[in-house]
Amino acid sequence: MSSVLTEEALSKIKRVHFIGIGGSGMYPLAQIFHTKGYEISGSDNNETETLEAVRKLGIKVFLGQRAENIQGAELIIYTAAIMADNPELIAAKASDAIVCERADILGVITGWYDNALCVCGTHGKTTTSSMLTQIFVDAGEDISCVIGGKLPSIGGSGRAGRSKDMVCEACEYQDHFLKLHPDCAIILNVDADHLEYFKTIENIIKSFHSFADMATKAVIYNGDDANTRKSLEGISGKELISFGWDKANDYSAEIISKKGLVTKFTVFYKGEVLGEAEINVPGDHNVLNALAAMAAARYSGLSFEAAAKGLASFHGAIRRFQLIDKVKGLTIVDDYAHHPKEIEVTLRAAKGLDFKRVWAVFQPFTYSRTEILMDDFARALEIADISVITDIMGSREKNEHGIYTEMLGTKTKNAVWFDTPHEVVDKQTAEQKEKNFDECIDYIIKNAEEGDILITFGCGDVYKLAKKLAKKLREND
Incomplete structure (x- = not known):
């Protein structure tokens, strides 16, 4: 395995594989390499709209990450979110291919x-x-x-x-x-x-x-x-x-x-x-x-x-105060904000618009950020009239310090939270996450009023909650 990518080496490479190709930071790199004529393949663990866009470019996508996915690749690119025990990354490092983290490739491109x-x-x-x-x-x-x-x-x-x-x-x-x-x-x-x-x-x-x-x-x-x-x-x-x-x-x-x-x-x-x-x-x-x-x-x-x-x-990037729907008098917006300051400025902007009440639906991202910035998150979320907090999305981390949603919820005024039991949340399945989102949605539907605005916050997949809420409200209507 080599981690050195020179311009000379790049000129000889034909096949490039992306581990985590559905990520927002990986997709544009795949586009650039694809446009320049490289043969591209990629893998990801979850089906997303981005993966569909990748497939439309004619790029081969593997759903699920397995060692055999990298076969034939001369350059393998991975994201910082990929953990060291990922089987595809382990196989990549044991191969003769050049293996680079996304940031290194972006450096080459700039x-x-x-x-x-x-x-x-x-x-x-x-x-x-x-x-x-x-x-x-x-x-x-x-x-x-x-x-x-x-x-x-x-x-x-x-x-x-x-x-x-x-x-x-x-x-x-x-x-x-x-x-x-x-x-x-x-x-x-x-x-x-x-x-x-x-x-x-x-x-x-x-x-x-x-x-x-x-x-x-x-x-x-x-x-x-x-x-x-x-x-x-x-x-x-x-x-x-x-x-x-x-x-x-x-x-x-x-x-x-x-x-x-x-x-x-x-x-x-x-x-x-x-x-x-x-x-x-x-x-x-x-x-x-x-x-x-x-x-x-x-x-x-x-x-x-x-x-x-x-x-x-310019009417905003996707997931930056993105209007999802207006249904039954409720305006549903999605925002990528995942830092207390970002949430604060977005909520203050929303409070300056003429809505009846402002809801914040927050999916905390990583245990370490939630732990270190917990008091700041609580202060930011209190700007909303009502806050709904989902399970923490651990992403690249393991929950080593025992950090759970209820800890943030109890610190935040006007907040409700829906916490999967501690013994299973750290190994949360897709079904458990879906159930957690459904509990939040049921609460919102029962309590939202005409003239309210609801903003989902987080850099994980909380946007799915916003879209599912809009769909369910339309079905009920």
Whole structure:
């Protein structure tokens, strides 16, 4: 087994296999490799809409991960969510193939472009990457992109173009973004997350500093955020472009009006009015995301008018305040937010809209994050009028510290929770998860009222709950 992937080695490879091909981060890489003519195969444990999209490309998909799936592959790519005892990964490492983690491959890909725009930050990466991609697409640019969520205008979470420009969502998890090759680093904010790895906010700031230092041409950063400014200390030899509410920033904004999901605002560059823009996703935080995308687009040579046009046509990425349905007077929205700050800003945005009550349905993700940020989660969820909490989705972790939903539920005012018995939840089957979701749905149907908005939160599969709720309400209707 080799873990070294050089350009020379890549030029000789014909067959590539993806372990976990249905993941939002893996699918765009498979698209790019597929477009470049490689023979692709992949595997995943759960049937999803993404797997259907993969199959439509003509890619062979194995449902279930077994050692024999990797046969014939010369390059095998896996995600950080794949555990060490995964039989496919074990077989891969014992084979003669080159075996690489997703972040390493993404690093190779970003090096293929002359203008790699890498969007990082604790919050807002997917939305901002999607906004920026939408701007390029609407401007007729043949952009390449790798986004952490699905963008309707490109039919997925990535595409392979022929221009020099690439938009790449850059995740700080386990310092993965330090493997990239950014020409322009875009830093949205720096907050405490992934503390099971970073331990302290100071270590997080250091990593963002390293990422900014790697940028070969420019850094676009949130000048209002103290931690972001701290991460830029000592950075030189490249263009530094700031954005924020403060007029002292290079790019700033002033809100003109808010109506429904539409926010209109004036954009300033170095104190001078550039013009008016609008976005169709709620929340002041999304105005800042739009400013970052605007700055990156203009840095890349697009006009203000082109950037404004793209922002106006952007109606959100999939799982970012995505409208699922309006049924029996209940508005059902799904959101990927899985950090307390993300949940807080989304709930505050929802409270600013004219709904009767705001429901939060939260699926905690990983035991370590739930344990470390439990008090913060409780405070964020209390912004909602009613919170419903599902079982914790352990994903890549084992429940070593005995962390359960009831611990968060008892800390959260106005919350109800549905906890699978402790002796079975740590080895939860698909049937048990379905039952857990059904208990939540039954409670919501009995208690929701006309004029309420319900938002499902989490980076796991809680979106299935939102869709099943909408379906059940329609059937009952």
